[in-house]
Amino acid sequence: MGARILLVEGRADTEFYTAWCSKSGRKVDTKPPTAVGATIDSKTNALFMLPEILKQLRDGSVERLGVVVDADYKLEHGLGFDGSFKKVKDALVEGGFGHPTTVPRSSGFLFPHPDGLSPVGLWIMPDNRREGMLEDFIEASITETHELTDRGQRAIFSLASKAVSEIKTPLFKPIHQAKARSPALALKT
Amino acid sequence: MKPDDVTEFSGQTLIVTTSRAEQPRWIPLDDRAARRRFPAASGGDIPVGYVPTRFLASAHLADLWDGVALTANDEWITKALQIIEPRVQGLAFVKRAEERLGLPRFGLDRAAIIKLKDIKRPVPLNSMGDGMVRILPLILSLFPAKGGGFYLVDELENGLHYSVQKDLWSMLFEFAESLDIQVFAATHSWDCIEAFAQVACERSEPSVLVRVGKSVLTSEAGRSVATLFDRDSLAAVTQAEVEVR
Numbered sequence: 001m002g003a004r005i006l007l008v009e010g011r012a013d014t015e016f017y018t019a020w021c022s023k024s025g026r027k028v029d030t031k032p033p034t035a036v037g038a039t040i041d042s043k044t045n046a047l048f049m050l051p052e053i054l055k056q057l058r059d060g061s062v063e064r065l066g067v068v069v070d071a072d073y074k075l076e077h078g079l080g081f082d083g084s085f086k087k088v089k090d091a092l093v094e095g096g097f098g099h100p101t102t103v104p105r106s107s108g109f110l111f112p113h114p115d116g117l118s119p120v121g122l123w124i125m126p127d128n129r130r131e132g133m134l135e136d137f138i139e140a141s142i143t144e145t146h147e148l149t150d151r152g153q154r155a156i157f158s159l160a161s162k163a164v165s166e167i168k169t170p171l172f173k174p175i176h177q178a179k180a181r182s183p184a185l186a187l188k189t
Numbered sequence: 190m191k192p193d194d195v196t197e198f199s200g201q202t203l204i205v206t207t208s209r210a211e212q213p214r215w216i217p218l219d220d221r222a223a224r225r226r227f228p229a230a231s232g233g234d235i236p237v238g239y240v241p242t243r244f245l246a247s248a249h250l251a252d253l254w255d256g257v258a259l260t261a262n263d264e265w266i267t268k269a270l271q272i273i274e275p276r277v278q279g280l281a282f283v284k285r286a287e288e289r290l291g292l293p294r295f296g297l298d299r300a301a302i303i304k305l306k307d308i309k310r311p312v313p314l315n316s317m318g319d320g321m322v323r324i325l326p327l328i329l330s331l332f333p334a335k336g337g338g339f340y341l342v343d344e345l346e347n348g349l350h351y352s353v354q355k356d357l358w359s360m361l362f363e364f365a366e367s368l369d370i371q372v373f374a375a376t377h378s379w380d381c382i383e384a385f386a387q388v389a390c391e392r393s394e395p396s397v398l399v400r401v402g403k404s405v406l407t408s409e410a411g412r413s414v415a416t417l418f419d420r421d422s423l424a425a426v427t428q429a430e431v432e433v434r
Contacts, residue, residue, distance in 0.1 A: 037422050052422055059402030059414055116407035 002063030005053060006030045009069055010041035013134060017068065028066070043069050043079075047087045054095035057117050066121040070133035073175050080131050084124050085109075092120055105129050135178035157181070205339060205371060236338030238330040238370075242347060245326045248298035251282040253329040262332060265364060269328035272356045273320040273349075276306040280314070280325075301325060323348035324357070331361075335368040345374040346381040354384035362392050386423040398423055 006028045008017055014030045021028040037052055038045035046069055056062040067088055072078025079087060089099070092111045097120060100109040105128040110119040126137035164170075164180045172180060205213065257263055258281075270277040282299040301314035303321075314321055327342065334340040346354055365372050376382060382398065389396040398418040403411045 037424060039424075055416055058404055058406060059400070059416055060405040061400070061402065061416070116405065 002056075002060045004028050004064040005036075005062055006066045006068065007036070007046055007050065007053060008032055009043045009046050013068070016134065043072070043084075047091065050088065050091045051095060054091065054120075057095075064118045066123070068123045068125065070125045071131045072133060073131045076173065076175055078131070081124055081129060085122075088122050088124075133175075133178070135182040138182050139178055205373075236334050236336060238332065238334035238338065238340040240326050240330045240340075240342040242344045245330075246298070247282075247300055250301065250326055250329055251299040253332060254280070254282050254301075257329070257332050262335075262368075265331075265360075266325075266328055269324055269357075269360055270303065270321060272353050272360065273324055274303075274305070274317060276308075277303050278306055279304040281311070283311075319348040320350060320353065327357070328360075331364055331368070331370060334370045337369050338371070340365070340370050340372045342372070342374045344378075345376050346378040351380035351384070354381055355387055358384050358388040359392075362388055362394055362396070366394050389420055389423050396420065396423075 004027060006017055006021065008014055008030055010032050011034075014032045014035075017028075018030045021030065032041045033045035033049050034041050036049045038049050046067070050067065053062055053065060057065065069084055069088070070078075071081040071084050074080040074083070078084075089111070093099070096115065096117075097111040097113050100111050100122070101119075103110060108121055108123040108128060110121055112119045125134045126132040126140060130136075160181050160183075164177055170180075254266075257266065266280050267277055270280065280301060280303050282301055285298075285300045302311040303314055303317070305312055314325060327345070330342070331340055345357075349357065361372055361374075364370065374381075374385075385396075385398065389398075397420075400416045400418065401413055402416065404414040405411075
């Protein structure tokens with residue numbers, strides 16, 4: 001049986017998605033760009049290495065492939081949702097895949113293959129629609145996850161959010177506030 | 190598929206080009222009989238060196254050595270043997286002791302002997318271990334391919350400890366470049382692939398890893414297909430141990 005690869009942007013993402021997939025019982029090999037040939041980890045390199053992985057589908061060495069990238073922000077020199085989607089779609093169409101089947105965006109995108117390969121999945125953080133990143137998805141999940149309904153953890157997150165918002169001279173961009181707040185969600189109460 | 194119809198790497202056929210022929214030559218991957226006929230199929234005008242997995246007769250090796258002895262390429266043989274045994278200073282093929290003494294020959298011909306540093310008498314190559322016995326046909330079979338030819342070797346790593354395989358690849362790269370030879374090596378060994386990848390990434394000569402597998406596309410119905418890994422991909426093959434076998 002071939003590899004089941006989830007291509008992500010970097011090492012931190014790898015740890016997050018590996019833990020997530022493990023918790024939901026999915027056997028997936030989460031790989032950042034450096035694990036598939038890039039010299040450094042980045043979204044750009046994840047997209048750049050995508051064709052390299054696609055060509056390994058033909059002989060079954062890679063059996064299934066999923067891609068998770070951040071949409072980022074156009075105003076911050078990112079691709080945004082549209083640009084990110086187009087980059088992945090173009091690579092998949094070039095690799096022989098069709099356009100994604102019509103599914104609710106909350107389920108991500110599935111690119112079918114007309115000649116027998118498993119469809120390739122795509123999720124663009126945070127919600128396949130808006131600009132943003134993994135941390136925005138995590139925050140948006142707070143009310144949906146059992147652990148985060150815990151009152152103690154909610155209290156910690158509230159404190160972290162307050163502390164971040166009150167920083168007088170932040171050394172990070174406003175778009176990265178979620179990155180500053182979200183580590184509090186990993187704390188055990 | 191006729192050779193003239195083939196203009197690119199199709200996945201069913203390995204296309205090879207050489208400065209000795211105007212048209213690309215072809216090695217069919219799906220046709221075992223045609224693969225065996227490859228030297229003839231290439232028209233007989235392209236030099237070919239071939240090292241099978243089976244044992245090569247001493248007489249054949251002696252003939253190959255005759256064409257190289259005391260030429261500018263002679264030193265390559267010593268250099269290759271030194272990968273396994275650094276004390277080697279020279280090689281020769283001589284009549285076996287049985288023959289010299291008038292004893293029954295059992296079909297044997299000349300045997301390889303080597304000169305080792307600080308040892309006065311020549312030493313039979315066969316007494317030196319599998320690595321030495323294997324590397325000699327590997328190096329001697331290169332010479333018939335010089336001048337735009339092909340060097341084909343099956344299971345390159347046979348009998349060779351993993352620790353010497355990088356040195357062997359370095360030598361093959363150097364030799365292939367200086368004598369204008371295209372090297373095709375088949376292997377199922379990860380050690381061999383890793384050694385190749387390391388050397389390929391360090392050197393400037395064009396090199397590629399070809400993984401031959403069975404297509405899972407419906408339209409290709411399990412036919413043999415090739416997946417190419419160029420130098421950039423080879424770095425990942427080494428780092429991440431991508432399954433390439």
